[in-house]
Amino acid sequence: MTRPIGLARLPATDFDLDLTLTCGQVFHWQREDRCWLGMIGGTLVHAEQRGDELHVTPGAEEIAHRYFALDHPLSEIRASFPADPAMIAAADFCRGMRLVRQPEWECLATFITSSMKQVAHIAQMSRAIRERFGNPRPHGIPGHFAYPSPEIIAAASEADLRACSLGYRAKNLIAAARMIANGEVDLSAIRALDDEAARTELCRLPGVGVKVANCALLFGFERLRAFPIDVWIERVLRELYFKRKRNVTPARLRDFAATHFGPFGGYAQQYLFHHARVGKNLGSEVAAR
DNA sequence: CTCCAGGTTCCGG
């Protein structure tokens, strides 16, 4: 429906659109036949892969090229990974997956809502928030809205957000939005900080701990070294790198991840995450789930 | 019904 007759083409080698949009890094894209439809910031974009080409809404070539990170040097990134069997298997499984450049606030806000929620639920909440608060597109395609600004969320009531199934997360999202809206935390200023300082600053926001901060850094601030450790990644690390070892504390896992996976650790993390979650490569008790 | 999900925060060793 309403698909433009002529989509613009741009070269996209070593890229897998489906993998990129379904690996759990971004949650609002919707599939329409062979085409993906979603907002990139305030722009509605059609995206469809045809071999080594990405076909997108005319006029959105630059936006799409940047968003889908077609400039990331995937060969170099893969070559930077440790050469252990688990990492090699994950990288092979995730060939063509790229970490997209998400808008800072939309990324941060989405991951504030992500705690103790399944990927499907996160997508559901994201859609509900966009529909309830986001500005509808003037082009008239229903069902696609830009993510509401911090100011809009800051002015919302907790009841409004709980109506989006946020549960206890509603309070955190509003409080974080207010700190950003009133300048107490400056997201664009965080860009100038080094990883450690940026993480500390993000953690000042309610509902933002180390894991969510690392997701925001990795997916929203282009910090490709950031290594979020969630329940899945913790299982992967324990199962694949600390098999049969006891007294492995969270701090120990963090230190290991920070040193073992190198300058593109965030990419390694996303590959391991997706491989574990979809590829069923873990031990029997996990794979049986 | 039970269990768990891309956690954070608070509280007592």
Place this chain on the structure above:
DNA sequence: CCGGAACATGGA
């Protein structure tokens, strides 16, 4: 610093 528990909601 570490482990436990509370915190909402919905799907398997």
